[in-house]
Amino acid sequence: GENVEQHPSTLSVQEGDSAVIKCTYSDSASNYFPWYKQELGKRPQLIIDIRSNVGEKKDQRIAVTLNKTAKHFSLHITETQPEDSAVYFCAASDPGTASKLTFGTGTRLQVTL
């Protein structure tokens, strides 16, 4: 089955700096890659996603890149703000009917003032 690796496990940046989180996946058939933000005790919230026919997608300060050949995708957050502090999970979805999500291990991002 699919296996998703995520790095780093923790990331501390100063406000205004950029943050990059990287994930790799194992199943070349996976075709949908969402990123979720989870604040303490809250539900995972989708922040951006990318499909395998697209190499890059941007939404304001957040961007995601996908390299299908290397089977890795990354989340880029620019001009970080304290409210960006949370745990971020990458995930990969199989192309079958179930389309279950396989999550990475999470990155705890802390944005310091």
Next chain:
Amino acid sequence: EPEVTQTPSHQVTQMGQEVILRCVPISNHLYFYWYRQILGQKVEFLVSFYNNEISEKSEIFDDQFSVERPDGSNFTLKIRSTKLEDSAMYFCASRWGETQYFGPGTRLLVL
């Protein structure tokens, strides 16, 4: 904006007891999921449900687990005889297109 809802938010139970976790998916969504997250760990897939039947389940989803859609709105996860290691946050999700929307979770503590 419609959201997935879950009840209860917290559940404490004794080992060996049955628990039922309830979810109301977003109306018009057709695919439903249960995931769990042990404290401090990643979210893990348990089961997917479509057209009133299980479409896929993980190794975690053994005979102690079952899911049901008893009416047009609720989607339930039952754990027949809880174990200590079942303590986790359980998230329900429903899907539209490729996007899965998560509920707020039920924190289950088995003593």
